[in-house]
Amino acid sequence: MxxxxxxxxxxxxxxxxxxxxxxxxxxxxxxxxxxxxxxxxxxxxxxxxxxxxxxxxxxxxxxxxxxxxxxxxxxxxxxxxxxxxxxxxxxxxxxxxxxxxxxxxxxxxxxxxxxxxxxxxxxxxxxxxxxxxxxxxxxxxxxxxAYPPPHLVVDAANVVGSRPDGWWHRRLSAAQALHDQLAVFARAGLGPWSSPLREGVERLSSGIAPESWPVANRIVGLSWIYPRVTMVVEGQARHIAAGSTVEVVRAVGSGDDAIVGVVRAHPDSLVVTADQKLRRRVGGLGADVVGPQWLRARLDVSSTQPTERPRQ
Ligand SMILES: [Zn+2]
Incomplete structure (x- = not known):
């Protein structure tokens, strides 16, 4: 009381x-x-x-x-x-x-x-x-x-495309659904700390082991983290509705170029994509990459949890 x-x-x-x-x-x-x-x-x-x-x-x-x-x-x-x-x-x-x-x-x-x-x-x-x-x-x-906080950059077209899907109007609704899940994920955060962000992360640029991932090093000692989330959308998916929890970048031209632009501004991002060409481009700028399945697994967990955590 x-x-x-x-x-x-x-x-x-x-x-x-x-x-x-x-x-x-x-x-x-x-x-x-x-x-x-x-x-x-x-x-x-x-x-x-x-x-x-x-x-x-x-x-x-x-x-x-x-x-x-x-x-x-x-x-x-x-x-x-x-x-x-x-x-x-x-x-x-x-x-x-x-x-x-x-x-x-x-x-x-x-x-x-x-x-x-x-x-x-x-x-x-x-x-x-x-x-x-x-x-x-x-x-x-x-x-x-512990600053800046971890920054997740999501290649929405690639993540949406990782599940079978056919029609353009379903691309829009699928992107909207992904956005809504990311918003829950960003508010729910990750923890208790057991390296959930590090699993499956590939360091492309220098061969440094995931354990020394710079973002992970910065969050050692925190029991819970709330990553920044940027979602890059292109084509029909540019028309999704967004709130303030997830930053939405609506690519005018190439979605890959827009993602590279985000990574240039935040070089220690973790980029979610399976696109090999894009992985090489962002890896060359110092970002880490992880596949869509890694993100899907986190989204499925956070969507079943209450959004305000932790209680401790
Ligand atoms: Zn004391």
Whole structure:
């Protein structure tokens, strides 16, 4: 119930913490800045910089709690960010979960309650020079490295074509169905972390083993990830309806050229296609590739799960 998480607890390591059901915070990241809160002097570890966040209530998921706190403390609405990952520091009997997010448009945080002196974007490079809340200071090096989030680029024509299909109007409906499944997948995320993104990934450019896939290295330590998803459509499939969860690139000319364009902007993408020529092109730019069956298996799993995870 509302507010039932308020209270002090002593963790297994002997610290005193706020939050009977643990606490959660939101780390909003842009390419070179993060949103931080300058905590009020009277608060626990006052006058330090840390995350927007606070005690979880018993009924809340970590995502719900972190987003509620960001709204209460900085007026940040849930639609202005996209979740990218979850990291939990478990102290025993108490845990702090950092929900990682990225802004989906211009975002102007502001201090809207007395718990903060200030809430603002801080340059990533300046964070280490600030007086940090000790909990945030301990996790910041790992959180800093977990950006950008994994980026999946889907060759829609190839993935749709991987299942028997005949008519052009069915191509449109099949692409729409794929988009809708990808939207569920992007919101549901992947985890608990057991290298689901790495299985089946082929490194074409340099022969480096999948274990050293750079995107995977960046998400080590996260218990849950929400990849960015870009779907490239061509021909009739350009007319699919799309929301804001999946970025849809509607190729005017060649779909392959459009995919190469996306990869140029995001060289460490994971591209989903079975097209050998395209695989060589994106592999040459540094992307990893995986086949449509890999994606189908993930989509079939995520479509059977509730979209808001994890609870932890
Ligand atoms: Zn502790």
């Amino acid at each position: 509302q507010g039932d998480g308020d209270g002090w607890v002593t963790c297994a390591q002997g610290h005193r913490h706020w939050g009977r059901y643990g606490a959660a915070g939101l780390l909003i990241r842009a390419a070179d800045a993060v949103v931080l809160q300058h905590r009020a002097p009277w608060s626990h570890h006052g006058d330090t910089w840390g995350l927007l966040g606070g005690a979880r209530d018993s009924h809340e998921t970590v995502g719900t709690a972190a987003l509620r706190e960001a709204a209460e403390e900085a007026g940040i609405g849930p639609d202005s960010v996209r979740l990218t990952g979850v990291h939990t520091a478990d102290h025993g009997r108490w845990s702090y979960t950092t929900v990682l997010a990225e802004a989906v448009g211009p975002l102007r945080p502001a201090s809207v309650n007395p718990e903060s002196v200030e809430v603002r974007w801080q340059p990533v490079d300046a964070v280490d020079r600030l007086p940090l809340h000790p909990g945030f200071a301990a996790t910041w090096p790992m959180l800093r490295a």
